[in-house]
Amino acid sequence: MTDHRSIPPKPPHPTQREKPLPWEHPKPRDEDADAAKRIATIMEHPAYREPDHDVDFLHRDATRGVRLQLDYLKAEQGLVEHQVHQSIVVFGSTRLREPETAKRELAKASHAVAQAPEDASLARQLRLAERRMELAQYYDVGRELGRLVGMAGGGPKNSSLIVMTGGGPGGMEAANRGAYEVGAQTAGLNITLAHEQYPNPYVTPGLCFRFHYFALRKLHFMKRAAAIVALPGGFGTLDELFGALTLMQTRKVPPMPVVLIGEAYWRNVFDVDYLIEVGSIDPEDAELFWYAESAAEAWAGIKAWHQSNGSWLFESDDTPWTQGEAR
Template identity: 45%
Template sequence: MSEHRKNQSSFPSAAEDLELVRQSHMENPSYRLAYADDEFLLRDDLRAVRLQLEWLKPELIQQEHEIESTIVVFGGARFSDTPKNKENQNLLKNSSYYDVARELSQKITKLSIQHDHKEFVVVTGGGPGIMEAANRGAADVGGKSIGLNIVLPHEQKPNPYITPDLCFQFHYFAIRKMHFLKRTKGLFAFPGGFGTLDELFETLTLVQTKKIKSLPIILVGKEYWQNLVNFDFLVDQGAIDPKDLDCIFYADNAEDAYRILTNYWDL
């Protein structure tokens, strides 16, 4: 059967019917087609539909780009290559990881290019700081990268290095988190704050409870993470099992971080 015949339908498309309704010049909201009625779609009663739409749009677009696996890079929005408060020595130190994240993403994206951008595509939260560095590293080597942005009052607008066709926007944190982990084969957590911790611990919980398959979780910046989280204390207290730490690795530079990923998957 020809492509033309396969794409034909006996029914008018939604776009065609929408144009007909617009030509009718009926102003009453009740006459609007439901899928083109913003006021209707934003009602509390339609939350389930909006959740579904936020899942489907990025999912279908990634399918169209034939993206089969991703590598997640988390990290602080405030740790940029040019920190505003240069008198804060800790901020300066942690901002040095901007360059590490950029170099790491270059390495991962070169691997992704070898797989025709179908595997190991870098995905970030789409904002500034470490997220920008990772998207920038992918752009440096001519590769694709994904940005999963979310509407926030501060610190969140798409950085300019995300592949435009793969720059998404979310209202719901929960759906955004699902997209981070749907295809991932590895997670790199750089120094960060509440958002980074939230995403890291959600991933650890899902691996521990076997809600997602095991994957390498690489904490970049060993001193930072060991000062922040005492995982051994949790083991000593009986709160977690020692084997729950098997997926956690530490690295301080891009080369070591990349080696952990490739060794884990025998690449």
């Protein structure tokens, strides 16, 4: 017999045993003929599933807190793994057309009206096509801004500073596309909707995240934002823009550059002077944003704002910008 008090035993196999444990086999049939059937029923019941494998359990009202944590954590881990420190967040309409697409739609609408000049519905479609043609220039602005941001910092492969959008078509696509075209990494934050949504094809694989909760998506837009740029847009763009401005107005987050592309469009969408006149906002609140017409103008303004503020963008070998770490 080996003296275990003086000689260390041979290390056991990390996963295998020489003799199985009693629970490694079901109850024998010769002890209970119905045991196997009852065991199968027990093991097939949802209660026996491990919680992280039980989708029905994870979607209960009681586990909403867990889902909120996962909605936050998965994107957070992905951004950390890609070493994303800052983002230039670009909002914009999903309906914003590429200029060539808008031109084709306008030609088609014009032809239809010419064939049926009395049709009021076709006349309306023509007016809409004309408007979309006017706004299509902002697709190119978003695309150029994506290129400028993509080329900033330590080079196109450096993900310290990236373009981040909602990951959809239109204005979001334009910004992601510009970054993609210069070889830069670029992020998209999609949202699960009632109808199928596809990410635009220019988001970097591994940096396109799909959220269930709008709130967690908004959190990630703001968490690393070094600036917000809003191309012409509708409800979704307004929601994100005014949500961000409210956070800055109340100093829930430190102010950052907010640029509205296309002054004529935005002044038609909301009258900031009227809001001041009736006392709904203070004059200083109107200083939280400014207008620009081109990507170069917007990008230069963002950099000048940070220089004036004494904060940093991740460009070249600059000291890391830390203003957003507490968000």
